[in-house]
Amino acid sequence: MAKVKTTFFCQNCGAQSTKWVGKCPSCGEWNTMVEEVISKSKSDKAPFSKNTSNRVSKPQRITDVEQKELQRISLKDQELNRVFGGGLVPGSIVLFGGEPGIGKSTLVLQVALQEQDKTVLYVSGEESEEQISMRADRLGLKNENCFVLTETSLTNIFSQIEAVQPNFLVVDSIQTMHSDYLESSPGSISQIKECTAQFLKFAKQTGIPVILIGHITKEGSLAGPKVLEHMVDTVLLFEGDRNHTYRLIRSIKNRFGSTNELGIYEMQGKGLREIDNPSEILISENQENLSGIAIGAMLEGIRPLLVETQALVSTAAYGTPQRSATGFDLRRLNMLLAVLEKRCGFRLGAKDVFINIAGGVKVSDPAIDLALVTAIMSSNANIPVTGKIAFAGELSLSGEVRPVNRIDQRISEAEKLGFNKILISKACKEINQRDYQIEVVKVAKIEDSIRAVFG
Secondary structure: OOOOOEEEEEOOOOOEEOOOOOEOOOOOOEOOEEEEEOOOOOOOOOOOOOOOOOOOOOOOOHHHOOOOOOOOEOOOOHHHHHHHOOOEOOOOEEEEEEOOOOOHHHHHHHHHHHOOOOOEEEEEOOOOHHHHHHHHHHHOOOOOOEEEEEOOEHHHHHHHHHHHOOOEEEEEOHHHOEOOOOOOOOOOHHHHHHHHHHHHHHHHHHOOOEEEEEOEOOOOOEOOOOHHHHHOOEEEEEEOOOOOOEEEEEEEEEOOOOOOOEEEEEEEOOEEEEOOOHHHHHOOOOOOOOOOEEEEEEEEOOEEEEEEEEEEEEEOOOOOOOEEEEOOOHHHHHHHHHHHHHHOOOOOOOEEEEEEEHHHOOOOOHHHHHHHHHHHHHHHHOOOOOOOEEEOOEEOOOOEEEOOOOHHHHHHHHHHOOOOEEEEEOOOOOOOHHHOOOEEEEEOEHHHHHHHHHO
16 A cells, blocks of 8 residues: 655645745745645656647847747636736636626626637536526527536546637636645645646646636635746736626736626626616715715726725714715725815814725726715815716825826717716816817816815
């Protein structure tokens, strides 16, 4: 009987150690070393051992490297195309994560069924063929070129891949896959690393893109070692509140495109619907007669969005005033309130202030500062912002309204949605009123903005 071999892996970074230690020598985290059974026999072969090239790599000058044009696979889903940077790159490997029940499997299956002219292999280790077929019927899509395989063994998966010869591969999920090359259980650190390495080798040698669906932990990070995110080419996160119908795809890593792109979907009974113009759904139609509401022009990647910022200012019922922000950085909110009190003389230190970004969107663009301050002032004085006015400006500690990047795109988006006026920084010298039908008001300080809106 062969001796059982064990080793210790760090659950945070995947570092390996022959004995247990309290502190990981690689990442410095405490109590993350876990013992796993591992056995690698010299007679065993890796699940994917194909070698397409016997050449030996040699160093060459970077100026002599021949650059080839990147040919992308255009998907029917335009939101995913935007997030990928123009389409799926051949030979790339994508890690797609999100909370349980958020719609990861539904979206990926929907994409696979939409590609009528491509052969797709959907490998599932969590659902049966009948469950996947029922979901496809609910989506109302049929594709004879979409093949379903319920398997968790890498050896069997790669043998079926050779028989089907797909154009791209979907694996749901990477935590359920296991390699006979290792004796540890599926979902362990060593199994996740080994399975991802085999799929990575397969994608790079065959040019077939692979989409891996991954679980996340209760803290919101992707389950498995951190090295998993380093191994793949693209990491996408599927976000959304179950109480809202909208879902957001964010790219947190992309070797072939921007990491600031955002895709927006609406969850319906027949699947996920792409939102072409998210500004229309993020703005309510009855904001004119309500105080505490202002519209801000923000950017997500190359896409301009107009979002509704909501504020509620009331007298503190208890001794310590409350500060709460949903979809916005609470520390930046405290900074904006300090600027209003110091530079403009508004006494908000004894009042509760609540901020909300409509639609469940999380905003990190500083251009939303001017809209937030206007919404706070509107709620504090109980005076609505009359007329269709948009705001695009960053607020400095001195109370100055600073310019933001790509202001022309923000103005054009506000004009397209029927706004009559937009307030921007006076430092935007390149903006000419003759180029726009919307009224462009330039302000230098926050006091000028308040006077322009409330008189």
